[in-house]
Amino acid sequence: MGLEPSSAWVFCRPLEGRAKWGGLGGERGVTLLELLVAMLILVMVSVMLYSVLNVGIAFSRKGEARARQAGREHAFLELLHRQVHGAWYDQKQKKVLIDATKIQLTLVTSAPLLNRDQGVVMAVYLYDPSADTLYYTEKKDFYNADYRENYQPNRREMQVLMKEVGGLALVYQGDKGLLEVTLRGRQHAMTVRNWLPEVTR
Numbered sequence: 001m002g003l004e005p006s007s008a009w010v011f012c013r014p015l016e017g018r019a020k021w022g023g024l025g026g027e028r029g030v031t032l033l034e035l036l037v038a039m040l041i042l043v044m045v046s047v048m049l050y051s052v053l054n055v056g057i058a059f060s061r062k063g064e065a066r067a068r069q070a071g072r073e074h075a076f077l078e079l080l081h082r083q084v085h086g087a088w089y090d091q092k093q094k095k096v097l098i099d100a101t102k103i104q105l106t107l108v109t110s111a112p113l114l115n116r117d118q119g120v121v122m123a124v125y126l127y128d129p130s131a132d133t134l135y136y137t138e139k140k141d142f143y144n145a146d147y148r149e150n151y152q153p154n155r156r157e158m159q160v161l162m163k164e165v166g167g168l169a170l171v172y173q174g175d176k177g178l179l180e181v182t183l184r185g186r187q188h189a190m191t192v193r194n195w196l197p198e199v200t201r
Contacts, residue, residue: 072162076134077181077188079113083123084179084190086110088142096192097142099149100172100179103127106151108142114159115140124153125161127168134168136161 088097088108097108105125112121115138122142126135135158139147166184173180177192 069164073183076162077183079111080105080125080179080181081190082111083107083109083113085193087192088120095174096177097122098172098174098179098192099151100170102169102171103129104153105170105172105179106147112138114138122147124151124158125170126153126155126158127165127170128155129167132163132165132167133160134162134165135159 084098084107086109088110089095090097090108099106103126106122108120108122110120112118112123113136115121118138118140120142122139124137124139127133128135135153135155137153137158167182169182171180171182172178179190179192181188181190
């Protein structure tokens with residue numbers, strides 16, 4: 001008993017749908033070109049994200065650096081204000097013991113930074129414009145005659161108080177008991193507490 005012609009045609013006919021799409025369930029496969037395009041898009045997106053992230057990190061670092069610099073400047077001005085405010089008045093010389101040039105400040109003060117167990121010290125600031133660095137030291141024997149006028153401290157014996165100062169100038173007006181500090185182009189005025197008009201008479 002043989003198969004009918006129609007049945008034989010059903011079994012022998014090729015599966016046109018699967019041969020056409022080349023996959024199970026009628027889904028088409030991914031070509032190499034499409035894969036390369038997808039990888040290229042992924043790389044471009046990754047580069048863009050990295051660039052944005054890198055810029056954000058750079059801005060964050062700059063912000064942190066500015067904040068640290070502002071904090072150092074504030075601490076320096078606060079320290080200098082306390083020391084100028086507590087500057088020592090010499091009864092024999094009839095004047096406040098402060099001497100300032102554009103790059104150096106020497107004052108006898110009751111507000112020490114390093115030797116806090118001492119009641120009174122001589123504080124010395126020295127600014128080096130070439131290195132843009134501010135140095136500091138203290139002398140316990142403030143009464144030493146060698147420290148009176150034109151005293152030049154040994155930089156090797158001083159500590160670095162602040163780097164990247166950004167420019168510093170110091171001017172002391174003895175007739176007004178006023179210290180003018182120019183830091184990064186901004187001026188700050190500090191008054192001596194023990195200064196009185198009769199000091200200059």
